[in-house]
Amino acid sequence: MLAGVSTVPAPVLVLLSAPTENEPLDGTGFAPADPTVPHLDVNDLGAVRGDGIFETIGVMDGRPQALDAHLLRFARSAAQLDLPAPRLDVWRAAVLAAIETARTAGTLGPEVGVKTVLTRGVEGTGVATGWVRLAPAPDLDASRRDGVRVLTLDRGFPADVAQRAPWLLQGAKTLSYAVNMAALRYAHGHDADDVIFVSADGAVLEGPTANVLARIGDEVVTPPTDQAILPGTTQARAFDFFAGRGLRTVERRLEAAELAGADGLWLTSSVRLVVPVRILDGVACAVDVELTRGLLAHLRAVTD
Amino acid sequence: MLAGVSTVPAPVLVLLSAPTENEPLDGTGFAPADPTVPHLDVNDLGAVRGDGIFETIGVMDGRPQALDAHLLRFARSAAQLDLPAPRLDVWRAAVLAAIETARTAGTLGPEVGVKTVLTRGVEGTGVATGWVRLAPAPDLDASRRDGVRVLTLDRGFPADVAQRAPWLLQGAKTLSYAVNMAALRYAHGHDADDVIFVSADGAVLEGPTANVLARIGDEVVTPPTDQAILPGTTQARAFDFFAGRGLRTVERRLEAAELAGADGLWLTSSVRLVVPVRILDGVACAVDVELTRGLLAHLRAVTD
Numbered sequence: 001m002l003a004g005v006s007t008v009p010a011p012v013l014v015l016l017s018a019p020t021e022n023e024p025l026d027g028t029g030f031a032p033a034d035p036t037v038p039h040l041d042v043n044d045l046g047a048v049r050g051d052g053i054f055e056t057i058g059v060m061d062g063r064p065q066a067l068d069a070h071l072l073r074f075a076r077s078a079a080q081l082d083l084p085a086p087r088l089d090v091w092r093a094a095v096l097a098a099i100e101t102a103r104t105a106g107t108l109g110p111e112v113g114v115k116t117v118l119t120r121g122v123e124g125t126g127v128a129t130g131w132v133r134l135a136p137a138p139d140l141d142a143s144r145r146d147g148v149r150v151l152t153l154d155r156g157f158p159a160d161v162a163q164r165a166p167w168l169l170q171g172a173k174t175l176s177y178a179v180n181m182a183a184l185r186y187a188h189g190h191d192a193d194d195v196i197f198v199s200a201d202g203a204v205l206e207g208p209t210a211n212v213l214a215r216i217g218d219e220v221v222t223p224p225t226d227q228a229i230l231p232g233t234t235q236a237r238a239f240d241f242f243a244g245r246g247l248r249t250v251e252r253r254l255e256a257a258e259l260a261g262a263d264g265l266w267l268t269s270s271v272r273l274v275v276p277v278r279i280l281d282g283v284a285c286a287v288d289v290e291l292t293r294g295l296l297a298h299l300r301a302v303t304d
Numbered sequence: 305m306l307a308g309v310s311t312v313p314a315p316v317l318v319l320l321s322a323p324t325e326n327e328p329l330d331g332t333g334f335a336p337a338d339p340t341v342p343h344l345d346v347n348d349l350g351a352v353r354g355d356g357i358f359e360t361i362g363v364m365d366g367r368p369q370a371l372d373a374h375l376l377r378f379a380r381s382a383a384q385l386d387l388p389a390p391r392l393d394v395w396r397a398a399v400l401a402a403i404e405t406a407r408t409a410g411t412l413g414p415e416v417g418v419k420t421v422l423t424r425g426v427e428g429t430g431v432a433t434g435w436v437r438l439a440p441a442p443d444l445d446a447s448r449r450d451g452v453r454v455l456t457l458d459r460g461f462p463a464d465v466a467q468r469a470p471w472l473l474q475g476a477k478t479l480s481y482a483v484n485m486a487a488l489r490y491a492h493g494h495d496a497d498d499v500i501f502v503s504a505d506g507a508v509l510e511g512p513t514a515n516v517l518a519r520i521g522d523e524v525v526t527p528p529t530d531q532a533i534l535p536g537t538t539q540a541r542a543f544d545f546f547a548g549r550g551l552r553t554v555e556r557r558l559e560a561a562e563l564a565g566a567d568g569l570w571l572t573s574s575v576r577l578v579v580p581v582r583i584l585d586g587v588a589c590a591v592d593v594e595l596t597r598g599l600l601a602h603l604r605a606v607t608d
Contacts (some may be wrong), residue, residue, distance in 0.1 A: 013346065013535050040344035040351055042317060042435050048421060050354025050480040080483065082489050117352060154469045156461040158504065165458045167487040176354040176480030178385065183471040185386050200462065201506070297441055 009107035012134040013034045019118050019130025020084035029090035032101055035133070044129055046119025052129070052174030053077040057271040058083060058234075059099055059134070063303050064114065065270065066233040068093065073173065073233065080172035084128060086118055091132070098134040111137040113271040119175065137271045144296055147278030147287055148193040148267065150207075152256055153183050153303045159199035159223075159253065160177045171225065180208035190283070194267060194275075196259070204254040207267050211235040214254060215247065215264035215288070224251045234268040235301060241298040245291070264288045266295070273299040314409035315339045316438040318398045322424050323434025324388035327402055333394035336405055339437070348425025348433055353481035356433075358383035361418045362401055362538075362574040363438070366567055367607050368418065369574065370537040372398065377477065378420060388432060390422055395436070402438040403454065414526030416443040417575040422477065441575045446599055451582030452497040452571065454511075457487050463503035463557065467530065477531065484512035495586070498571060498579075500563070508558040511571050515539040518558060519551065519568035519592070523603060528555045538572040547600040549595070568592045570599070577603040 017027035033039060035139050046052040055070040055077075072086045078086050095114050102108035112134055119129040138283055163169040169176075183195045196212055197205040204223050211232030220242040222235055239249040259265060263286050265277040277285050278293045322333035326452040334423050337343060350356040359374040359381075375392045382390050399418050406412035416438055423433040469582040473480075487499045490525055500516055502508040508516055508527050515536030542552040564568060567590050569581040580596045581589050 011347070019411070035346075038342045038344050039346055040342050042339075042343055042352065042421070042437060043315070044344070045485075047351040047421070047423075048358065048479060049349065049479075049485055050478075051485050052482075054352065081486065086499075115352070119347070119351075133346060153471055154465075155471050156465045156469055158460070161458075161460045165460055167457055167483065167490040168460050169483055169486050174354075174482040175352060176482035177352075178354045178356075178476075178478040178480035179471065179473055180348075181353055181355050182385060182473050186471040193339045 008026050009102070009109060009136055012098045012101045012105075013039070014098045014101075014132040015039060016094055016130035016132070018087055018090055020078075020086050020128045022084040023127060025087065025090070028093060028192055030089060030094040030097065030132070032097070040129070041122045043123050044119055045121060046117065046129060046175050048123075049100065049120075050120030050174060050178070051080060051081070052117060052175040053058040053083065054115055054117045054175060055173060055174055056270050057095065057116070058273065059112045060300055062099060062103060062108055062112055064095055064099065065094065066237065067301065068234065069233040070116075070270070074118070077174065078118065079174040080166070080169055081174065083118060083120060086130070088125070091216055094132045094176050098132045102134055109136050111140075111271070117175070131204060140272050143193065143275045144273070147276040148192065149279040150194045150196055150267070150277045151187045151190060152196045152198050152259070152281055153186065155197040155198070155199055155205055156198055158201045159205070161204040177208075181232060183208050192279075198256045202256050204256055207269075210267035210269040210272070212254070213238060213266045213268060214259060214262040214296075216258060216262050219248045219250050220266055221252060221254050223251050223254050232268055234270055234273060237299055237302055238266070238268050238274065238295060245294070262286065266292070268299075311464070313413060313440055314404045316405045317343075318402045318405075318436040320398055320434035322391055322394055322437070323472045324382075324390050324432045327431060328390040329391065329394070332397060333391060334398040334401065334436070338587045343435070344433070344498045345426045347423060347427050348423055348575045349427055350421065350479050352427070353424075354478060354482070354498075355385070355386060355478040356421060356423030357387065357477055358419055358421045358479060359477060359481060361399060361420070362577065363418055364604055365414055366403060366407060366412055368399055368403065369606065370541065371399065373537040374420075374471075374574070375542065378455050381476040381478065382422060384473055385424060385472070385478065387424060390434070395420055395434070398436045401484040402436050406438055409522060413440050416577070417441050421479070438456070438507060444576050447497065447576070451580040453495060453583040454498045454500055454571070454581045454585075455494060455496040456502050456563070456585055457490065459501040459503055459509055461503055462505045463507040463509070489513050496583075502560040503512070506560050508560055508563065514571035514576070516558070517542055517570045517572060518563060518566040520562060520566050523554050525556060525558050526553050527558050536572055538574055538577060541572070541603055541606055542572050542578065542599060543601050549598070566590065568595060570596070572603075573595045
C-alpha cells in the first residue's frame with residue numbers, strides 16, 4: 001500500500017497490558033500500538049473460540065457517547081462469560097487515549113466508532129487480551145434518511161431462554177457473532193439490508209447489531225432485556241427523546257405479528273444511531289420522517 | 305520463558321497464503337511461521353466476529369486420521385458460512401508439512417492434534433486468513449480409562465432448526481464457540497467434566513466438542529446429522545468397530561430420556577478419540593470396560 005494515497009483515515013489501536021483484575025497494573029495499563037502489524041496470537045481464544053466480549057462506542061464530534069453504560073455492559077458480559085472483571089478505569093482511559101490520538105493526528109472525523117475487545121487470551125496462559133480500536137464510521141446518510149429493508153428471521157430460541165439456560169450466553173455481547181453475520185448475509189441475499197430476530201415463540205428480540213423500537217399509537221415499545229437480548233445503550237437514549245415528545249415508552253414483550261401494524265419501526269445502535277425500517281418482509285412500513293429526523297438529531301447531540 | 309526449560313514440545317505453525325480460491329496460488333500456498341510471535345490482525349473477522357471455521361485432526365503415531373473426511377467437512381462448513389471454497393489440496397499439504405516439521409524437530413509425540421482455521425480475514429480486505437497449528441494432545445489416559453461425568457444441557461433449539469433456519473449455522477464448525485465453552489465451564493462448576501446438548505424438544509444432539517453414541521441392547525445409536533449437529537469423523541469410525549462386534553449401528557433421533565437406560569454411552573472426538581460416560585446428571589452409568597478398550601484400540605490404530 002502506498003503511504004498517503006488512502007483517503008480513509010488510519011485506525012488507532014491501543015493495547016491493554018492490564019485489561020482485567022488478573023493482570024498486574026503497571027503504569028496506565030495501556031499503550032498505543034501500530035495498527036498495521038499483527039498483535040494477536042493465532043491461539044488466542046478470541047480467535048479460535050470466539051471466547052471474549054466487546055462493545056462498540058459511538059464517538060460524535062470527539063465525544064464518546066454513553067461511555068459509562070457501555071463499560072457497565074462490558075463488565076456484565078464479562079461476568080456472564082466467567083471472565084475476570086475488566087479494569088473499567090483502564091478501559092475508559094484507553095478509549096479516551098484512542099480518541100485523543102486521532103484528534104492529535106488530525107484524523108478524528110465527526111463520527112467514529114471505538115471498539116473495546118476483551119478475550120480470554122492465549123490458551124493455557126490465563127492472561128486476558130484486551131484492545132481498543134478506533135475507526136471511521138461508514139457513510140450512514142442514506143440509510144438514516146431513506147431507511148432500511150428488513151427481514152424477520154427466526155432466532156431458534158424461545159424468548160425466555162436466557163433465564164433457564166445461562167450457558168447459551170444470550171444477553172452477553174460476545175465475539176461469537178457468526179450467526180449474526182450469517183443472518184445479515186442471508187438478508188443481503190434476499191433483497192434486504194438488515195434483520196430483526198424473532199424468538200421461536202413469536203416475540204420480537206433484536207437485530208444482529210441493533211435494538212428494535214416500534215411505535216404503536218401513542219406508545220413506543222422495545223422488548224424487555226430479560227428476553228435474551230442486549231440492553232441497548234442507544235435505545236435508552238431514544239426513549240428519552242420519545243418521552244420528551246409526549247409518547248409513552250414501554251418495555252414489554254412485542255409480538256412479531258404487531259410489527260406489520262406499527263406506526264413506526266426503528267433500529268438503534270451506537271454508531272449508526274438510528275435507521276427507520278421502510279420495508280419489513282417485503283411490505284412497505286409507515287415511516288415518520290419528521291420524528292425520525294428529530295430522534296437522529298437527539299441521538300447525535302446528546303452527551304453523557 | 306527460559307529456552308530449553310519447558311517439557312511441552314513447541315507447537316508448529318504453518319500460515320496459508322492461498323487458503324481459498326479467492327487468493328492467488330503462488331508456489332505451495334503455505335509456509336512455516338514462528339508460533340511464538342503474533343500473526344493475526346486485531347481486526348481479523350475471526351477474532352472480532354468468530355467468523356470462520358475450523359477442524360481438529362488427530363495425528364496418531366505421525367499419521368493424520370480421517371484427513372479426507374475432515375477436509376470435506378471443512379469445505380462444507382465454508383459453504384454454510386458463504387466463505388470462498390478452501391483450496392483443499394493446499395490445506396492437505398500444509399497439514400502434512402506441519403507434521404513433517406514436528407517429526408524433523410523430534411517433537412512429534414505419539415498423539416498430537418492439528419487444527420486448521422479459516423477466517424473471513426481482515427474486515428474490508430476480502431482476503432481470507434488461514435493457518436494450521438500442531439500441538440501435543442493433553443494427557444487423556446485417565447478420562448479414556450475411567451470415563452467422564454456428564455451433564456445434559458438444553459441447547460435451546462428444536463432438533464429440526466438447521467433445515468428451516470440456515471442462518472443459525474447449526475452443523476457448521478465455526479469459530480463462534482463461546483456457547484460450547486460456556487457449557488463446559490457450567491459443567492465444571494457442577495461436578496461434571498463434559499456436556500451432552502439436548503434440543504428444546506428433548507432430542508440428544510452432541511457434546512460441545514464431541515459426538516454422542518449410546519448402546520441400547522444390540523444397537524448403537526447416534527443422532528442423525530440433519531439434527532443441527534456436526535457429522536462426526538470419529539463417530540463414523542466407531543460405527544465400523546461396533547458393526548465388527550456384531551452390533552447394529554443406527555442413526556436416528558435419540559430421546560434424552562433414553563440415555564438413562566443405555567447399556568453404554570460414549571463421547572467421540574478426533575483427539576480424545578473416545579471416553580465412556582460414567583456419570584450422567586449425577587447418576588452412575590453402565591460402563592462396558594472391555595468394549596470401550598476395544599473401541600479405543602480400534603480408533604487409535606485405524607489409518608485412513
